[in-house]
Amino acid sequence: MSSAAVAAKPILAVEHVAVHFGGLIAISDMNFDVREGELVSLIGPNGAGKTTAFNVITGFLKPTKGRVTFRGESLNGLKPHEVTSLGLVRTFQRTSVFEKISVFENVLIGLHRRTKASLLGTILALPSERRAEAALREEVWEILRLVGIDHQADEMGGSLPYGDQRLLGVALALAANPSALLLDEPVSGMNASETGRFIDLLNKLRANGKTILLVEHDMPMVMGISDRIVVLNYGRIIANGTPSQIQNDPDVIQAYLGQGVKHA
Numbered sequence: 001m002s003s004a005a006v007a008a009k010p011i012l013a014v015e016h017v018a019v020h021f022g023g024l025i026a027i028s029d030m031n032f033d034v035r036e037g038e039l040v041s042l043i044g045p046n047g048a049g050k051t052t053a054f055n056v057i058t059g060f061l062k063p064t065k066g067r068v069t070f071r072g073e074s075l076n077g078l079k080p081h082e083v084t085s086l087g088l089v090r091t092f093q094r095t096s097v098f099e100k101i102s103v104f105e106n107v108l109i110g111l112h113r114r115t116k117a118s119l120l121g122t123i124l125a126l127p128s129e130r131r132a133e134a135a136l137r138e139e140v141w142e143i144l145r146l147v148g149i150d151h152q153a154d155e156m157g158g159s160l161p162y163g164d165q166r167l168l169g170v171a172l173a174l175a176a177n178p179s180a181l182l183l184d185e186p187v188s189g190m191n192a193s194e195t196g197r198f199i200d201l202l203n204k205l206r207a208n209g210k211t212i213l214l215v216e217h218d219m220p221m222v223m224g225i226s227d228r229i230v231v232l233n234y235g236r237i238i239a240n241g242t243p244s245q246i247q248n249d250p251d252v253i254q255a256y257l258g259q260g261v262k263h264a
């Protein structure tokens with residue numbers, strides 16, 4: 001763990017969260033936090049409750065019990081777009097890009113959502129809007145360059161190779177100017193070189209000061225990149241520690257062996 005992360009206060013705290021779906025307990029008494037600048041991975045077998053946890057944190061799902069705080073403020077009752085505007089932004093387990101418009105326009109729309117710059121003013125080409133639009137366009141290029149898909153700016157979102165669509169999903173998340181990013185299985189379905197590019201991107205985002213909470217089944221990646229790992233099994237946290245602590249934790253080994261080696 002970097003010394004900056006040790007010193008920093010929690011930016012995100014999950015406190016006594018439970019989620020029940022009828023009789024199914026998807027999460028029970030979940031407690032963990034993420035400090036500013038830290039990269040924390042949330043791992044666990046299929047159905048352990050990882051995406052459910054993301055849904056609670058980002059306002060897509062109301063917890064049955066407990067609360068989530070971001071920078072000390074409760075997120076309870078906030079809608080997803082309100083959570084986003086506080087700087088806590090997620091990507092989805094499945095890609096969610098606009099397929100029929102260009103990569104550039106995908107990110108531009110994301111920026112318009114954030115800045116509320118008037119699309120009508122842009123269409124009418126008002127001088128003030130033209131200046132604002134030029135600044136937004138420059139910002140689109142910055143995001144595309146950071147993510148490494150600037151050379152595909154004119155291609156349709158839906159025509160990109162799979163790995164690049166996932167990168168575009170991250171670009172859309174970055175358009176909301178997050179301080180903390182929640183990534184749900186970002187490299188699933190990627191080949192080795194796409195995964196390598198994605199790890200490079202994560203390192204760049206960290207160098208830019210982003211806090212990251214990652215859900216991922218790719219264990220070499222998780223072990224290599226995480227400051228800390230939280231392990232979920234059947235909706236309960238069974239371990240929370242550094243990669244080496246987690247790799248040697250008997251409960252964790254048992255949870256994964258019980259599932260077979262597919263996702264271990």
Ligand SMILES: Nc1ncnc2c1ncn2[C@@H]1O[C@H](COP(=O)(O)OP(=O)(O)OP(=O)(O)O)[C@@H](O)[C@H]1O
Pocket residue numbers: 021024026044045046047048049050051052053093
């Ligand atoms: N909306 C819902 N209604 C009912 N049950 C749900 C709902 N969403 C999730 N579940 C159940 O809650 C449990 C946790 O699911 P969740 O999607 O959070 O798992 P996960 O850890 O993200 O798994 P995976 O690694 O496969 O993505 C599962 O048993 C799932 O079937």
Ligand SMILES: [Mg+2]
Pocket residue numbers: 050051052093
């Ligand atoms: Mg999931």
